[in-house]
Amino acid sequence: MATITNSSAGILSVQPISYKVIFAAVVTIYALYLFGLGIYRVYFDALSHYPGPKLAALTTWYQAYYDLYYHGQWFKKLGQLHEQYGPIIRVNPHELHISDPNFIDILFTGASKKRDKYKWLGRSILLPDSTGGTVHHDLHRKRRASLSPFFSKEKIRRLEPSIQRAVDNLLGRMSDCGANEDVMPMSLVLRATTCDIITGYLFGKSAEYLTREDYNEDFFSSINAMFGMSWPHLTYISWLGAVLGCIPPSQWTKQIRDIRLSEDLKSNNSTVFHGILNGKLPPSEKSARRLRQEAQQLVLAGQDTTAQTVVAITFELLACPDKLAKLKAELASVFPDPDNITSAVCERLPYLHAVVQEGIRLHPATLVRMTRVAPNQEMIYTNEKENREWVIKPGTPVSMTAFTIQNNPDIFPSPRKFELERWLDNPRLDKYLLSFFRGTRICLGLYIAYFELYLILEGIFRRYDRYDGTGKQSTPTLELYDTIRERDIDAVVDLVLPYPAVGSKGLRVMIRNKPQNTE
Numbered sequence: 001m002a003t004i005t006n007s008s009a010g011i012l013s014v015q016p017i018s019y020k021v022i023f024a025a026v027v028t029i030y031a032l033y034l035f036g037l038g039i040y041r042v043y044f045d046a047l048s049h050y051p052g053p054k055l056a057a058l059t060t061w062y063q064a065y066y067d068l069y070y071h072g073q074w075f076k077k078l079g080q081l082h083e084q085y086g087p088i089i090r091v092n093p094h095e096l097h098i099s100d101p102n103f104i105d106i107l108f109t110g111a112s113k114k115r116d117k118y119k120w121l122g123r124s125i126l127l128p129d130s131t132g133g134t135v136h137h138d139l140h141r142k143r144r145a146s147l148s149p150f151f152s153k154e155k156i157r158r159l160e161p162s163i164q165r166a167v168d169n170l171l172g173r174m175s176d177c178g179a180n181e182d183v184m185p186m187s188l189v190l191r192a193t194t195c196d197i198i199t200g201y202l203f204g205k206s207a208e209y210l211t212r213e214d215y216n217e218d219f220f221s222s223i224n225a226m227f228g229m230s231w232p233h234l235t236y237i238s239w240l241g242a243v244l245g246c247i248p249p250s251q252w253t254k255q256i257r258d259i260r261l262s263e264d265l266k267s268n269n270s271t272v273f274h275g276i277l278n279g280k281l282p283p284s285e286k287s288a289r290r291l292r293q294e295a296q297q298l299v300l301a302g303q304d305t306t307a308q309t310v311v312a313i314t315f316e317l318l319a320c321p322d323k324l325a326k327l328k329a330e331l332a333s334v335f336p337d338p339d340n341i342t343s344a345v346c347e348r349l350p351y352l353h354a355v356v357q358e359g360i361r362l363h364p365a366t367l368v369r370m371t372r373v374a375p376n377q378e379m380i381y382t383n384e385k386e387n388r389e390w391v392i393k394p395g396t397p398v399s400m401t402a403f404t405i406q407n408n409p410d411i412f413p414s415p416r417k418f419e420l421e422r423w424l425d426n427p428r429l430d431k432y433l434l435s436f437f438r439g440t441r442i443c444l445g446l447y448i449a450y451f452e453l454y455l456i457l458e459g460i461f462r463r464y465d466r467y468d469g470t471g472k473q474s475t476p477t478l479e480l481y482d483t484i485r486e487r488d489i490d491a492v493v494d495l496v497l498p499y500p501a502v503g504s505k506g507l508r509v510m511i512r513n514k515p516q517n518t519e
């Protein structure tokens, strides 16, 4: 490159431009662009009048700082920001977050109003083509329609014998452990239980991890590693996903291929993947690549959420002897024979239902904020306390979080307490439960989740009592083993799902089978 200069003799000469000058010019132009963009975002763009820190309006790196540097701590900062700025805040240059239950039904509305999902969730878990990761409303409706018939309440009721089989396997392993008065890693074992249930339903062949000596711990460790890596990094570094998008096929790919090639495919609709392959979706939607993502999403969504909820409830019950005693009394009165139970009866038991609802509230199994975009409609948020109305422009991503709503002391006084009376006094509090979210994308596995929670909790607590330290109990017992709520049970890190503190071993219990020595 060159420039033309005027020499002392008045003759024009050509001088080379150094690359340093070019580099400096590019950097200056880019810096000016960023400066202009920053000024525009903070003072002039469509979200500039919303409350929130100026740094959040300026750059997504403000949020990323809490998730990357402090490892998944943005969800806690979010609560502090709401206390400081009120129920509606701008959380990054593009998105608003609302912490007001009155907005739930507007944001997570029915099918008549379009709601896209914001792209970053699907991207961050590397499953953008799964139903849960699908951005566009219409495509989501089609994908969901291919799955929904398999997740209706009636259909799941018929799944009860296989849920019960997994519960029996769980109880068998607990009994083996109790025979040696040993410590059981419940967080791991419950993940194996829920994985066995969901894989059996999806592919017709259960993973059977409960039958393995080590419960296939490596599989669950690899999921932890994946979440630890993918979230938060993939959320903020968009090109990383494209690089990792070519990760090796998952172990479920073979199961889907076997179903696709099975001779009775057309006449057999017994599993979810038979249903998808026989269903009305176009061939492109049945490609191996997309169905791999669907399978991974269904297994992940089906196993860890429910297992974590059982873990949290088991902990709370073992930590609150009076509540456990009341639950056991209710179960014993309805099910004199512990081997003869049904979810239909369980769901009508007020105390068990209160236990489940409070567990779901206090320990929501998804921590990540759920974002929706109304592509062609305004949304109106009314802050009733301040009597102020906010008109949100079409195309604006708006999110809500179960964690902030379910910890709102105006709705749930003493929100960090495991309080069953609130549900016994007012079962309609469920309108404030956001753990499964709402609207067209409400958790598809809601009924499986509830049935599993009922049957697993009934299975465990119909048989086991809390170890009271007297050594005189006549039934098998469970005792919390080196489990601390703040470290091992509560949400400490947001990795889409709530994770305990780094290095935590989760819930562990000492199991004693035999009646204790009564001298």
Ligand code: HEM
Residues within 6 Å of the ligand: 131, 132, 133, 144, 198, 297, 298, 299, 301, 302, 303, 305, 306, 309, 364, 365, 366, 370, 435, 436, 437, 438, 440, 441, 442, 443, 444, 445, 446, 448, 449
């Ligand atoms: C306590 C247990 C569970 C909780 C708390 C839970 C929670 C959630 C949440 C928060 C979502 C996101 C909803 C949204 O995008 O707005 C979701 C979606 C989903 N869940 Fe669950 N879930 C649980 C159990 C299950 C189970 C057992 C399955 C079984 C396969 C399942 C399958 C799904 C699927 C497929 C989606 C995507 C739905 C869609 O986008 O249309 N979940 N779940």
